[in-house]
Amino acid sequence: MSSPTAHTSIGTPATTAYHYVITIQASNGAMWTQDGLLLRGRGATRDECLRDVVQPLYAEFGRPAVILFFSLEPNTLAPEAGQ
Template sequence: MNSQTETPAAPLPAGWTQYHYVLTVQIAKEVTATHTGTLDVSRDGTRAQCLKHLMDQVQAKYGQHVVVLFFSLEPNALGAR
């Protein structure tokens, strides 16, 4: 799994799909943060693995317990390939 914020210059390897995510978390009593970007996910990847990957990054960034308020993960491509 690869996390990034821009579309890759090279096409993805066979069996990989790019997903767009939006993750909103509460990091303190009245403090929230929203993260958005893309993930390159292999064919055998799961939503649970994607969320864990993102939460690991968020936990490392804020260094404290965070609560998920919203999570969306959708294929990034809008048209047929």
């Protein structure tokens, strides 16, 4: 199952927008994939971002749950990609 998370803000000079994709599997075998954007200030860590993404999923699906996949990248394209 997939559920996009919509955000309209793309970041400011003091923040960076990161696109994430995460898939978890709950103890009952159910799997969930979600994607969305996180806005983070300078100095944010990958670990902090992962925790911010996974905590609501743990709250919804319970623990234990296994993270099967996690991707986090700046939500920008190379300048030449738009040409």
